[in-house]
Amino acid sequence: MLINEKPSLVEDYGYCEAIIKRYSKSFYYAFSTLPQEKANAVYAIYAFCRQADNSVDENLTSASQLVALDHLTDELNRFAQRQEKDLPLWRALRDVFNRFDMEIQPFFDQLKGQRMDIHFTSPNTREELEEYSTYVAGSVGKMLLPIIASDTDKDLTMSAVNLGIAMQITNILRDIGEDYLEKNRIYLPVHEMAAFGYSKHELSKGIISDNFIALWESLAERAEELYADFIGNSDGFDEDSKFAVIASARVYRGILDSVRKNKYDCFRKKNYVSKMEMVKIAAQASI
Template structure:
């Protein structure tokens, strides 16, 4: 039986009301993914909507909450409950628990996402592009790897290319949001790049302006993303046939944001790159054409490129090797435990200072 046939036979186990809630969350909160998801087969689209709704809720709670440390620690407790089979009483948690159980989602993947959110709560900055890739692996490639699990894909080469796509999409997001992040007191541009340009991060955040040097950094991020977008295409033919259009669509829609940034002179401080409905329809058509032709194309050598060093742990968490699948419930890396411990200490210190005040 094919992977998609297996999905139909089993179903995804998500309650209809919870799925409707997740669909509404994505429709209002993530237009790019909502557009791409419309051309996924229902057997993949429905659990993908539940996955993205849970990830979106998690991201929003950390980004928008008054106490980021508490938000991350709360997410850790919710994840524990999901893997214990006793999710919290929210549609996102119940839907996510259903797909964790149905698809045996390796715990290392949502825990990688949680670690990335913890880095956000710490307001961590990134010294180098490699460090930024490590962050992108956690907040974006982990989701791409989870999508592969939903599609029944555990091939190491396909997983590596899915992780490439995740990093490319996150680098595009960072390039688009330089000004918005700076005004919110955040900076994701590699500190090495800023030092080389003679730009002080604190001064830039206090007065974000589209200096030529900052525009050059935006262009550099987009260049890195473009290489990964191109490499990611090699993995799409290894996905279930009916899912390929949707994944190509995600690739082209997000790359289109980068194209808009280039058209506005790489100014992501005074301008915000936006794409329109007609553009998205065009990319959907292009995606369908690519998907139709993918079965006829020979496998490119880039399919077999090793994963980025920063995403290799995600591939290892999912890939079947020598006929053995990794333990789906194993997680809690030492790095994550240390990050959560640091957040607990940070939150406790903040509470003590508040009481003294």
Template sequence: MVSDDGVARGKAIQRRTGKTFHLATRFLPERVREATYVLYAFFRVADEVVDDADGVPPAEQRAELERLRAAALGEEPTDDPVLDAFADLRETHGIADSDVNTFVDAMLTDVTKDRYETFAELRAYMDGSAAAVGRMMTAVMDPENPERALPHATALGEAFQLSNFLRDVREDIVERDRIYLPMETLSEYGVSEAALRNFEMSHGFRRAMERELRRTEALYREGVAGIESLPRDCQFPVLVAAVLYADHHRLIRERDYDVLSTTPQIGTLRKLALVARTRWHWAWNRDPEIVFRRVSCVPDASGDPDPGAGHGHAHEPNRGIGRRLLQGAVEGLRRLT
């Protein structure tokens, strides 16, 4: 049984380091919410081994990740409440050892690799850093037909991570000396690594960013298409997470793709408004794809935004009531967080 201490530690880590995901997690049913705190904490603990490793030799980073792997798989005892809770969670929910290994292997990749030549190469890395995370979350949610849900969970996990990569271009260079934009895309649009490291905005960089945004948005559409395969009490929270993460694309486009001078951040009021708008549409239509098109900034597959996307007005039965409900929901969500 997962310890209360492990859940509390996980919740504290998520609240401190993953504010957007924490907001979406709050809407999960308790049986999944507490497990999600533990999962997130394990991911962060492993991630910080390589992300906060200033001055730590690579050999020591690898040794620490192998220690985490052994504890997570229950192969070695641990006094770390996060690792102990994750090991219990893995057994309780039947999380595949292969997904744990794939995730840790991706963290090991971060120790020595900081450039990705092709998108295929980047996607292979994300199989551990993002797709495996989606598969573990799916195991915790326990859908009736996991074979149907898993491909979509993989796509959505990749979309979340790619949005983070696109948002954090400057931060990844400054703090970690990493570039997650595929070098082949940069080269195609005439962007040199030197120009990127000097944070030089150019027409070519804007085109490269737009290319990767479109690629990521295709993954959002693929991922959201599978939300209906999840248990009913998990669908709205996952949909909210997709809407919130995708909203970084709106920010990036509004800034004319400038993620080099600063890192775009979604404000708290904007997040709460998006959650309230998503809940309003969800009350009238329980189709995740339709609600996502109505609320998110992601255009439909034709490349044209849905007429009501991002505005919350199209096809609402009563806009006056909608506005009052929206205001009330924002106030309630403000207190929730």
């Protein structure tokens, strides 16, 4: 590249694509099947969300987390005023906003969800867990709607939010041990743990009892209800997007089955959907 030559949008989207390929093979596998313009838009949105997530996860103290998140919030404010920094993420997102009927509020909602993580306390109830999930993950569903449901009069907002909540609950159920050991966080609702007779002490020891399995399954069943709602409303999505969105939901739902296959070990095993399983699950999305 010549010194004075500006980077192309192809390079900017390539930067975003590299991020989703690195951090989420399941999302990349599903959404890479979209038409290129839409796939690029998803990559840019994911790159923003990953930067928001990393603002919290890659900083060790709440003070440094707040500094990083405040910085990203300032950059988003500049973007909202069309004064964004000349960086790959923001150039790509500007192109997304130029091409699709995007709204800025879900991006701010995402940052609010990240702030809830900085000032973290375990949710007391399932409702509180889902409220948190609405901000940190339901917001992503709202971001994607103008891209995957651009040609419908049907209001799919709640279905998109439900998919985000389902995916966040899935993340929580997959990462129980990691969240506790590495972040000192317990996302399982306090009242739910008490109702199923499973204690914080047992969780700290990684004990997989019948009570733990019952607690885990109660939340997994809720996630599966939300996945089913989303897939049941898939007729409202664009024809060129249906396969990708249904595949993403089914592949992510498959993480729950991987935990079950590993006898509910969320403490010592890495639970994921293999590439071969992704292919099998995604194939069902085309039926």
